Amino acid sequence: MASPVQGKKGKASSGREEKKDYRFMTALARGLSVLHAFGPDNRPLGNAEIAERVGLAKPTVSRVTFTLTKLGYLKHLEDLRKYQLGPGVLTLGYDVMAQMEIRDIARPYMQELADYADASIYLGIPSGLEIIYIEACRTPASMAIRLGVGSRIPLPNTGMGRAYLAALPDDARERLMPDLAEQYGKDWPKVRRAMNKAIKLARERGFAMTVGEWIPEANSAGSVIRRSDGYPVYALNVGGLRSIITEERLEKDLGPRVLGVARRIEHVARGLLSSA
Numbered sequence: 001m002a003s004p005v006q007g008k009k010g011k012a013s014s015g016r017e018e019k020k021d022y023r024f025m026t027a028l029a030r031g032l033s034v035l036h037a038f039g040p041d042n043r044p045l046g047n048a049e050i051a052e053r054v055g056l057a058k059p060t061v062s063r064v065t066f067t068l069t070k071l072g073y074l075k076h077l078e079d080l081r082k083y084q085l086g087p088g089v090l091t092l093g094y095d096v097m098a099q100m101e102i103r104d105i106a107r108p109y110m111q112e113l114a115d116y117a118d119a120s121i122y123l124g125i126p127s128g129l130e131i132i133y134i135e136a137c138r139t140p141a142s143m144a145i146r147l148g149v150g151s152r153i154p155l156p157n158t159g160m161g162r163a164y165l166a167a168l169p170d171d172a173r174e175r176l177m178p179d180l181a182e183q184y185g186k187d188w189p190k191v192r193r194a195m196n197k198a199i200k201l202a203r204e205r206g207f208a209m210t211v212g213e214w215i216p217e218a219n220s221a222g223s224v225i226r227r228s229d230g231y232p233v234y235a236l237n238v239g240g241l242r243s244i245i246t247e248e249r250l251e252k253d254l255g256p257r258v259l260g261v262a263r264r265i266e267h268v269a270r271g272l273l274s275s276a
Helices: 026-036 047-054 058-070 087-117 159-167 170-205 247-274
Strands: 074-077 082-085 120-127 130-137 152-154 208-211 218-226 232-241
Touching: 026 047, 026 058, 047 058, 058 074, 058 082, 087 120, 087 130, 087 232, 087 247, 120 159, 130 159, 152 159, 159 170, 159 208, 159 218, 159 232, 170 208, 170 247, 208 247, 218 247, 232 247
Parallel strands: none
Antiparallel strands: 074 082, 120 130, 120 232, 130 152, 208 218, 218 232
């Protein structure tokens, strides 16, 4: 696959130096060129082979592949000392192509649950250490909590975030821990204990809960929507004021229902998800 950025080896001679545009981010371009080095078969490549393909120095490629691995865009095969494209790359194209379709698919199921629960139902997409709401269905009683499309919520202490963490492969989840620890500072041990307990329950139940742990006056339960290979790509939650959405109601009724809605959306969208 052709690389969008080349170093000295692949530099074409133009007879004159092009004026450098201050808006052009060379580091970003190098990272993208490394991702483009992998073909459709995603054959493992070592740093030397990548360097040859993209025309960059091997030490530069080593720094780029290390960074992309930390971010989840590459997977390091330690026994081979080579790399493959990771789950982060697979979700990039999916996010762009599928966001509108998944909203259209999810909306009627979400509204049905919102009307039943007299609550807010949100669809979100993971982004770093957060989830971004991309669709919302609400009832008048749920408007007291003013969150809407575009709102960002944290992973460790929300129902939707915990459901996503529980569904991630262990290695992908563990890669997030150092950044979460840095983000929460001295509060991290307490946050992590509660998060781990919720993750364990989520693996048993299929949904995760939070009871006043992010917004004190609100409770929620969340589940995930997966690709055909099992990787979580979207998350869904039901939430609202604690006076309406009680812990008992979440555990016995609404948690299982949000799991059921997620599975129905997943079933309808499976062709879309598997083609991402």
